[in-house]
Amino acid sequence: MSLHLLLMLQGGAPPQSVTEMIVQGTLLTQIVLLVLLVFSLMSWWLIFRKTRQFGEVRRQGDVFLEHMEKAQRLTDAYKSILSLPESPYGRVFRQGVNFFSELRPGALREGAPPTAGLSLTQLEALRLVLEKEEAEERDALGNGIGMLAVIGTVSPLLGLLGTVIGVMDAFLGITISGSSNIMSVAPGIAEALITTVAGLVVAIPAVFGYNFFVTKLNLVSNELEGFSSEFIGTLAREGRI
DSSP: OOHHHHHHHTTOOOOOSHHHHHHTSOHHHHHHHHHHHHHHHHHHHHHHHHHHHHHHHHHHHHHHHHHHHHOSSHHHHHHHHHTSOOOHHHHHHHHHHHHHHHHSTTTTSTTOOOOOOOOHHHHHHHHHHHHHHHHHHHHHHHTTHHHHHHHHHHHHHHHHHHHHHHHHHHHHHHHHHTOOOHHHHHHHHHHHHHHHHHHHHHHHHHHHHHHHHHHHHHHHHHHHHHHHHHHHHHHHHTTOO
């Protein structure tokens, strides 16, 4: 039985604020609120971390595309990209160029003589290499986003669990006291609802962050796929496939 019910049975004053309800609440209510607090801190840390990460990727993408637009040929683009910091776009580009260089050694050197184009099998292998790198970049950017979905799903359920048990405890206290007066019911019900409110407060930012970052992740993934297709198209224009 919660402390505030014991106080009422002894003639004590009921809690007058949310803080007093938490302090005088049951151990289970306090545990649920503590877990929700941990979930909240974790979700906000993930939100700030992913916001910074996607912002950095966006800036890197703008710089990368700017250098790519200035390059006239694939060899010029490769030299320009080497001076840029690491980014998902640059890693996909380097992976494609390195694999092509393995298939046609020296073909991208300055003044290299024309070489035979890639066969269909080699072209398909190049496409698979690019897709593998895209998937790795997507997994790296998506790391932690799934946790926001877990927090957004579990927090309301955990809050509801605390509320149900709190209501049961409140009715048990009424049975013991033998009084159905609203003054004996209200504090227990109010305490029970605290966990539901806390669960929603934790879940709403987590769900919003999850959907926001999934949208950002899909955008970057689509850009990487488009760049891979453009990379193969550039090879075709230059007669390398």
